[in-house]
Amino acid sequence: MSASALAFTASLADVRVASTSTSKPSSSHTRASKSKSMPSVRCGNAYENGLFAPIVRVARDVIGVKRFNQIRGKAIALHSQVIGEFCDEFGIDSKGKQSLIRTAKANGGKLGFLA
Numbered sequence: 001m002s003a004s005a006l007a008f009t010a011s012l013a014d015v016r017v018a019s020t021s022t023s024k025p026s027s028s029h030t031r032a033s034k035s036k037s038m039p040s041v042r043c044g045n046a047y048e049n050g051l052f053a054p055i056v057r058v059a060r061d062v063i064g065v066k067r068f069n070q071i072r073g074k075a076i077a078l079h080s081q082v083i084g085e086f087c088d089e090f091g092i093d094s095k096g097k098q099s100l101i102r103t104a105k106a107n108g109g110k111l112g113f114l115a
Contacts, residue, residue: 050112057115079104 060068080101087097108114 047110047112048115050110050115053112053115056112 063071083100083104084097086092087100092100105114
């Protein structure tokens, strides 16, 4: 066997031992496992076929993407403002407000408003 093949085989053996070992892995294995456990960043809407998605797509095609995004931005801002006023009226803190806005975004996506 060549030197590079031996080094590769040795590194495979180290990986197998580290994965089956109950002791704390070395720092190089820790970095690799952290990158695997990190959630992937996903842009866009995961629910592109919600109930209102066809209407949203037609509206976007009719009025144009730029104008559509302006209107959508204003609608989202107004809805966030209503959520903020609700939180102020009932004494909900800023973390609760952020949670409600995130929930509204998730629900809007599921319904197809973000298609």
